[in-house]
Amino acid sequence: MRAGCQHCGRRGARGRVSSGEAARLWLCLRVSLTHPGSRLALLAASRRRTEACACGTGGEGGRGSTGVRGRHRAGLPCAPKGFAPRLDGGAGPRGALLIAPGPRCLGLWLRLPDGVGWFGWPPSSLHPFFPPPSSSPSQPIHRAGARPRPSSAPASPPPPPLMSISALLSMGRCCCRCCCPRGLWMLSAPCCDDRRMCVCPGPRRIGIPVRSSSLPLFSDAMPAPTQLFFPLIRNCELSRIYGTACYCHHKHLCCSSPYISQSRLRYTPHPAYATFCRPKENWWQYTQGRRYASTPQKFYLTPPQVNSILKANEYSFKVPEFDGKNVSSILGFDSNQLPANAPIEDRRSAATCLQTRGMLLGVFDGHAGCACSQAVSERLFYYIAVSLLPHETLLEIENAVESGRALLPILQWHKHPNDYFSKEASKLYFNSLRTYWQELIDLNTGESTDIDVKEALINAFKRLDNDISLEAQVGDPNSFLNYLVLRVAFSGATACVAHVDGVDLHVANTGDSRAMLGVQEEDGSWSAVTLSNDHNAQNERELERLKLEHPKSEAKSVVKQDRLLGLLMPFRAFGDVKFKWSIDLQKRVIESGPDQLNDNEYTKFIPPNYHTPPYLTAEPEVTYHRLRPQDKFLVLATDGLWETMHRQDVVRIVGEYLTGMHHQQPIAVGGYKVTLGQMHGLLTERRTKMSSVFEDQNAATHLIRHAVGNNEFGTVDHERLSKMLSLPEELARMYRDDITIIVVQFNSHVVGAYQNQE
């Protein structure tokens, strides 16, 4: 899907994009090879899919494409042969232009026809050998301007809708899940906060004119993503390049402007361009002058600062041992969160069931605010635990409540200090829960003592969502609580919950978070087993389900642009009553609701083509897995992780971390012919790997470090990590989503013992 070259339509060798991992921009990777006529070689790398460098050296220079790719992935511009770009400003005379289309690749090189001129972008933040935008912004424009325009290209891009940044910001918050349809240019306004409900800009185009005073914010903060560059450079408006911030923070190709696909790029050398670029001295003066002029004072986080950010939310739990033996199938878990939204919308929970065996772990990805994910993270495990409780225990608890005796504890929480529970609503929540178990008591006459975990999970999910919905409809006399339950209901959350009891592993998933099992093969390698299905447009069965649940007439409108009703990315979620209630009900609740709710454009907004609600459900899909000794760990993570990393990489990194912590496979020369140089290379590589492992004591932290800072050498690039983490709050969401990870480590001995028993 949309993986073909947007330049020539050719599908690359890796043209298929696996579901859920959208290629943002997939331009032809080997333009110079496949289109020798095109004098302009170009690469645009989508997040992780850089195939070869645009400069074409892969073909012409006889340079291995891997090296070039590696360089790109390292966040460095690749260099033509004989040219070694260094961040310290050492530059050779030949080069290419570099664009950074996303956080992965920080630049794009354009190799100009005769290999004598080149650009980089953004000048200030990426390469010291480019002039800072303030000192000579006109220079690049001239150079770009000298380039010929393809005849078929439109004369200029369509005028962006005029809206100032401040206006946009004042609009409130972008609801992350429901905006950004394809083709939109949009600025990620600072995302949702609690007080103001999300305002979805709706299907409006929002472009930001460059001439605003906020420009330095973007160009200085970091190399902004530049899906736009292509047309802009072509149209000689380099000033836009570092002025325009365009972002698609979701899995959408929202930023590729239409004319990329319209136009075939066929450049012919232009005399003006050639004259400008040929004289090498000119270039040298340029770089030399630059070198002494001013080095932009970059702010980089030091490694300890980076670590303190990464480790701020880390939490580890080790299952306590009794008599020196751990009899649980779980050794413990590591969890961590990295916020991108402010405040973070992800939540996590972990608890041990006290009245039944087993441990519950879950990640919750909120959207349109964190109210719903917070509520779900607090409440869901109680619903599950109650669903799992045998009849007698339920009776006992009910009797205790009735007679005011002390209650049996149900859950033992394992919480990070930052994981809070709201005190205000706890009575309300308790009452809802009590109603639930009362109903369970009434329903269950004590006939069947076996409790099916799968059923219990499904019931708990549905019941909680139902309660959320009901609470919002009924309201609460306390105005604060009333507003709270409404916020919970109008925001949404996905949930991915694992229940581990001995060798029985159940994963209940609603939405697009994922549970991934790390399996160690006999040869020591790692493979990933997905234990959950994403509920989004990449899941055919979900599409199918939606179509079946709604009349044929809605077949086209129910999923539009890979979104539910063209708005919501996950197809299942808690809350989000906008997709569940009838229009009448929504209007009624909003009208009777507090003023704040009334003022909120997003809540008032009724999704288009809203005919046969509900469109959304919280019912989870439950998968069962019987643990085997080779199942070493389970990774539960929100989509913030999965959109940056392939599942195989995730499992490999965690696996190597968990085992490598203790022993790295030793090298032996054996009978092979190995030279000192080869051995040295091998050892150096291993050492860098190890050093990155040892920085973290927490597997989840380690994973986040890789997710944010990985340069695809298998190593973490500190500079990149530093840049990503030092983003201002308003920008962070443009480059990454909230990431929440729980890594559960299984006890192979216990699992093996279970297996042997049977």
Next chain:
Amino acid sequence: VMFCRLLSVVGRQRTSPGWQNWSSARNSMSAAEARSVALPTQAQVVICGGGIMGTSVAYHLSKMGWKDIVLLEQGRLAAGSTRFCAGILSTARHLTIEQKMADYSNKLYHQLEQETGIQTGYTRTGSVFLAQTQDRLISLKRINSRLNVIGIPSEIISPKKVAELHHLLNVHDLVGAMHVPEDAVVSSADVALALASAASQNGVQIYDQTSVLHVMVKKGQVTGVETDKGQIECQYFVNCAGQWAYELGLSNEEPISIPLHACEHFYLLTRPLETPLQSSTPTIVDADGRIYIRNWQGGILSGGFEKNPKPIFTEGKNQLEIQNLQEDWDHFEPLLSSLLRRMPELESLEIMKLVNCPETFTPDMRCIMGESPAVQGYFVLAGMNSAGLSFGGGAGKYLAEWMVHGYPSENVWELDLKRFGALQSSRTFLRHRVMEVMPLIYDLKVPRWDFQTGRQLRTSPLYDRLDAQGARWMEKHGFERPKYFVPPDKDLLALEQSKTFYKPDWFDIVESEVKCCKEAVCVIDMSSFTKFEITSTGDQALEVLQYLFSNDLDVPVGHIVHTGMLNEVGGYENDCSIARLSKRSFFMISPTDQQVHCWAWLKKHMPKDSNLLLEDVTWKYTALNLIGPRAVDVLSELSYAPMTPDHFPSLFCKEMSVGYANGIRVMSMTHTGEPGFMLYIPIEYALHVYNEVMNVGQKYGIRNAGYYALRSLRIEKFFAFWGQDINNLTTPLECGRESRVKLEKGMDFIGRDALLQQKQNGVYKRFTMFILDDHDTDLDLWPWWGEPIYRNGQYVGKTTSSAYSYSLERHVCLGFVHNFSEDTGEEQVVTADFINRGEYEIDIAGYRFQAKAKLYPVASLFTHKRRKDDMELSDLHGK
């Protein structure tokens, strides 16, 4: 029988030279040797260990005429560390005694092939020690100047010259190098076999596949050895068990602490280069890069001493066979990087093997030899700190001399087992300490270096108080002693940066402490000193002491006598002060590291069945040294007793009360020549007395001081210190202490005959004080110890210690002057005239500084009295 079998080993060895075939030779032999020959039931000497040490001891003993010797080896001869040894013989050592041992080994191995007919692979390649930094070059220059004076040729060369010596070397980052042309490479296993073969020819019986289980001891004397093949009665046992020596020592009923510990050591073997390296290619030691490189069968052999060593065998023997140790390439990576940096062309060279051979290390990086203090006849030679091959010959010779004559021909105190006590025998301590020691082998050896691991073991009760006041600590025999006190407002460099051969950063601090000692009063915690009490019911104590000590101890009660404990040749076994507490009890103060040695010596020479009580009371007393003219005032204020010289003369001892505490032994001596007192305080009163002294002393300007101040005061007064300046080969006459010897005290004492003879014949060396004249304290390299002394351009001896004298404002070096005959090099009598009539120079790392020689301390230092008009306002400041 044994010899034939041995030769078969050797024969096989010869037909299949090279490292990898050696193991196959082993395998083919093991079956044949399984059936063993019956052991003899008794022998004079049993040596345990068939490595280079054991065979060397056997060789030398048999050469010296002892024939009834049995050598036992648990596996095969030369199969332990000896087999894996890299085979580099290097004479460039930091200690003179080590240089001498290595030099002797070199000469021995050189002629061994001729003597025994067994090929040892001896090749004189020479070695080159590279310096990447100026500091390293200084260190090399120091070694160089000392090598030259003992007759080992060596020179400092330029990087360009280095490149000529070894064409593969990258010399761009070098500042210089030292070339020792006579160093060699040799196959250590073959050397051990050759030594064994020669010993065998001299009658030594060698049995392999025989393990020593434990040594049988009766009444503190070795009586025999229990092996897995039966018992052998013997008088002497020699523990040469290498890395198992520690465990073997502990296996006795009366355990013997031999503090050593093994670390994994790695070296790399490669296939030959395209143009194979010549066998005469010099060995390269790149200490800054932590590696050594030698030629090996056309390729190279390269290993090193990494910063993060891997200790092994902490739990003991029953673990891994040495042969089965794993190669660890990741661990070797820094050394490999270093190697490729040094020889970039090796990149394409093919690897043959990474060898893991455990090496043993000792807590102070010096080997262990000598007789056990607890068991007579139990000798040890082990812990070679990976220089076993270099030391093998010399160490074996000295130990053999020790056994045959009772003492070696050189002073080996630095290597003596008795420098350690039981406190160094903890496995944890050893494990931690060797992890520091192994990297140290290639670290820069700078003056005043202190170990960082295994610290704070023995401390004074005042440790925390002093530490809180800025004390910086050094360790001696496990005891923490303050070096100096950093004032609160002063920042010193971090340890790493303060490593210097020049003026150290504490110079000013120590200066103010010294000034305070001279003008006011200072307190130094000297609790580490060894303290013994000897009491008896009758007069036995006096009799014994009179026999053991050279000075007359029959003094009135309360008097203190400086005296020496001499050996038969008149050398100092111990230098101490003895206070007569009562008619029948004596209090003896000796240097810290004498605790084991002195105890052993006293035990050995005391009548066994007397009612004489010897007690080690080191731990019972905290010692405070109050130094300075105002010490009198402080003490009299605290005790309400007159302390003036009339009431409390010098070298006097009295039990009195200080503050609230009673029974404090106050002695009017300071170990520095300055006025003041030593307070020996029962430890429970220590804090109280210290607090009182500091409170009362405040108005007299009291302050804490450390050992560096003490050292400066002591050396400028020409006070010799046992273990540093004087040793068991130094007689009182040689160091100007005639006054401390009472040859006519009415009874014989050990060493009297030797002294009488020496008095008649004159001395062959003389302890002399040198004051450096043209030395710039700020800019020039500081003297340390071991610097050659030149008289009229002729080498006459080496310095033994040095310090900056803040009173003389000059450096003072102490050292011995010999008189080597110009023609024969023989030692001649040194007269005062000879000393006084020379022009002296001290060679510090190749630079010679003019020095004034003095046979007696500078008198003005004692008589210095301030006149009224010298007083300044600044004297009113607190110090």
